[in-house]
Amino acid sequence: MLVEILYNEEILLHYYKMGLLWSLPSTIEAGQFLMFRVSDGIDPFLRRPFGIYRTISIERGSKKLGGVEILYKVVGKGTGLMAGLRQGHKVDVLGPLGVGFSGFDGDGKLIMVAGGVGIVPFYLLAEGLANKDSRVQLLFGGRCKDDLPGLLDFENLGTEIKISTDNGELGVRGAVTELLKKEVSDDSTVYACGPKGMLKEVARIARERGVPCFVSLDKIMACGMGACLGCAVKVNGRKSRYTAQNLSPYKMVCKDGPVFDAEEIVWKEL
Amino acid sequence: MLVEILYNEEILLHYYKMGLLWSLPSTIEAGQFLMFRVSDGIDPFLRRPFGIYRTISIERGSKKLGGVEILYKVVGKGTGLMAGLRQGHKVDVLGPLGVGFSGFDGDGKLIMVAGGVGIVPFYLLAEGLANKDSRVQLLFGGRCKDDLPGLLDFENLGTEIKISTDNGELGVRGAVTELLKKEVSDDSTVYACGPKGMLKEVARIARERGVPCFVSLDKIMACGMGACLGCAVKVNGRKSRYTAQNLSPYKMVCKDGPVFDAEEIVWKEL
Amino acid sequence: MHKVNNNISQPDLTVNVAGIKLKNPVMTASGTFGYGEEYEPYLDLNRLGGIIVKGISMEPREGNSPPRIVETAAGMLNSIGLQNVGVEVFVDQKLPFLRKYDTAVIVNFFGDSIEEYCEVANILGAVDGIAGLEMNISCPNKQEGWLEFGTRPDLTFKVTNAVRKKTDLPLIVKLSPNVTDISTIAKAAEDGGADGLSLINTITGMAVNIENRRPMLANIIGGLSGPAIKPVALRMVWQVAGKVSLPLIGVGGIMTAEDAIEFIIAGASAIQIGTANFLDPSVSIKVLSGVEDYLIKNRVKRIDSLIGSLET
């Protein structure tokens, strides 16, 4: 699907927000993603997955049009090219894809743990819960204060936020998982997105405390729709012999995820 | 060599002029070319050769800087990408490369025969001869009046120009080679650049009339400097056994050319 | 057969490949199009000449440990490890969806012994809604020290010949490109009783993570696919076209109609689109209409007359 770039701005060093003129169904789940074709040609070759940060709406003439905002970090060739794209340019996107966060039923406290660009799936969620009377808390960790993209957006929503930075520039010094240890209580549900090491530790803490935990995983993807079987992640409790229910020891991050129940993941093989 | 794009403008449908901030030696020959890397990545893969249309000079602050102008036609992926490049962008070029036109010694009449974008090597030449008292004539053929890029530049130089178009929109209707048949005289030297069919016919006419003829050839190139032996063209009068003078039945368009004495080329194998 | 609409005659795109009549030569390649259902939202499956499903074995297979894919220049490496649901689940749960479409369903299958190949072929032969079988012989043979069947003419002959006796379905053998002499293998498949040949499967390759000095794929080695391998696939189609009289199906790096036409001119009766589906899920339909445009522009009335028309 070809959609127009509405804006593409650097919000922090290496972090960008891109607006796309693209109306998505309102049923979109926090944690779903799109597959972005970064080049018209074949270099780089594969599409790149990006979470949907939020939906936006713009006016064009008398019309009100729907849009999508993504928030991305420049880490390599593909994101580097994305950063150079300009307003008005058309880009090829597929989505929304995958299964988002859904384990929190409104009871107790929802703790969202984000590491750096792992903040992305949480905006839609925080927005959806902002005017409900659920208890929602964002624990946001970064290397430094410039590694906390979108922070202002959450402040504007009125989300309760606790921050940690590796260098102590903002919030407490240390890992965001240290915050989690303090904040987690027996009625918590934990959602997490961020680097692998962080997710592992979050899952460990949640297991230790016996609270539900859901994580959004990052795997290299080719198709994004469960066809290539490339983005496999090993899951527990599945026999190596498939049954008629078609169980396999692997699930696909693109189709069965990217959000999984932390208990399901075989963490040592991730 | 990374050089800055000064401008990149469509001058006619599919035809562009690009200015590059690049000081070349003043010894540059008409017909020499540069190798342009159209993409920072590898798609398309090879560099593309373009003739040097003219040198320009620009002022930046108090400095006078040298530049080069190329004139190109969008025919495929590489030139399509070039058309999208903007002022200020840096591009990677190599050159000047090859051997240009040099057979005309000032005696008699120089006839330059150009087909479409084949006009490129002739501007430097016409410019260099403009204030001398050599007799110079440009025969310029195109499919239609919009297929005569740079025509105005030559008019400004005061070059004597005769035009032909396939559809008769401008000048005489028909092939530029028909013009040549009329204009060529015993004291002519013929220079030609354009499609293969045109060059063959030009060479045939020149041979028939017994006048010197030099042509600029177009071959797919990889290295542009005589190293890959990819742009070979079969030449006459060379034994298949090399001699100590290192003669080969092939010459390289990039290094021995792109301009060749028409008599040297084995036309039926071109 | 030729429909004529107001002077413009629609070219005849039908091809007959290995006894399977396809409404057009554009198919999707095994392992890159799931079981069809994954792509259903993105294109009208009815327009495809054929769908070749992910390789099926007797028993379900787990596949390899991740990471299983890595991007390369103009391509990718995969070591999926032939993960699949097994023939039983395929027939019960995947085939019914595909039967709804008027598109040839070709089932790609494999085994790690001749017996397993035969068993799967035998089961599939008794099932409705399958137009043909594509036998993947790029598979290690446990009886021969895990050497791939498709790398040796004798093993290729043996497995083809054995499977031939077990099924009346059109049998297409899919060749491995990782061989010195593709024609000899092709000939062995022909002698073994194949009705057609698909070529090529992926080329074996590798990538290294220089940060941790480990292979990018858990399996170390994977299969290279995408535009990177197109020249090799095309060369093999052309080489084999000159040596066997079987219909050929070209696959390897096809991204555009132009690519597809190159294969047809070189000798392929039909083509498959693999990795390109990942970049654009509806690419197969675009390739199809591009092929049609080419035929119209070049006044080719029947695609048949383009097959193997290379002038050398």
Added chain:
Amino acid sequence: MHKVNNNISQPDLTVNVAGIKLKNPVMTASGTFGYGEEYEPYLDLNRLGGIIVKGISMEPREGNSPPRIVETAAGMLNSIGLQNVGVEVFVDQKLPFLRKYDTAVIVNFFGDSIEEYCEVANILGAVDGIAGLEMNISCPNKQEGWLEFGTRPDLTFKVTNAVRKKTDLPLIVKLSPNVTDISTIAKAAEDGGADGLSLINTITGMAVNIENRRPMLANIIGGLSGPAIKPVALRMVWQVAGKVSLPLIGVGGIMTAEDAIEFIIAGASAIQIGTANFLDPSVSIKVLSGVEDYLIKNRVKRIDSLIGSLET
């Protein structure tokens, strides 16, 4: 040997390949760097670990009819057809230029019979300024129905063994990737007396012009090079590293320092840069400094310790 400058220790880049001491592992590949002189304006040839010249035969060769090259996805096909000036002109006119540099000159050579290989090696062995020979065995053998030497272990052994007896120069055999089992060929070269192996040469491929339905190359088939083939080259280096004890030189699709390091980790003692020279004539120097940066960043003191360090 280790120079220490103000706490920052420069890594030791020297490698010993096949008895040739190189000041660094970055060389330029045969056929892509002419005879060195073409690139002299673009880089300091003294900085290169080695220069491998265009393949030389006994007699001069015309090469194939044009067109000889065509662009492909992430690569190119060439069918230069081994055009070269012949050993006599090479020694008289090309070598003197190269002798001026303090860079190992390795002469790539070939023949269409074992006798021709031996003759060329014999002549080159008596000449000053040559650090070693690289024997291209991707060459058709007129005594064996124009089958390529490098596609059969027996022919590989024979030609290596025969040439071995004719020269005391370090002998590197350059393998063809167009084979089922690269290790067996590598072993044959080792048994024949090679001092080292270069891998890989180009992969055979093809392209078709769909406008005139003719091959893009007059020779129909050409050799694929460039980033497209890197995964295949890397895989072969790794496979061979496990099977022979000879030093390996990796070549195929190297464009960057990262690519070069992948090859070294996979088992290459040195690398060659081929097609990348066409995109950037000074790429070899950039690769070299990138390798140096990597070593410094990763605190690797000697590049030797990186060779074959892949953890599997």
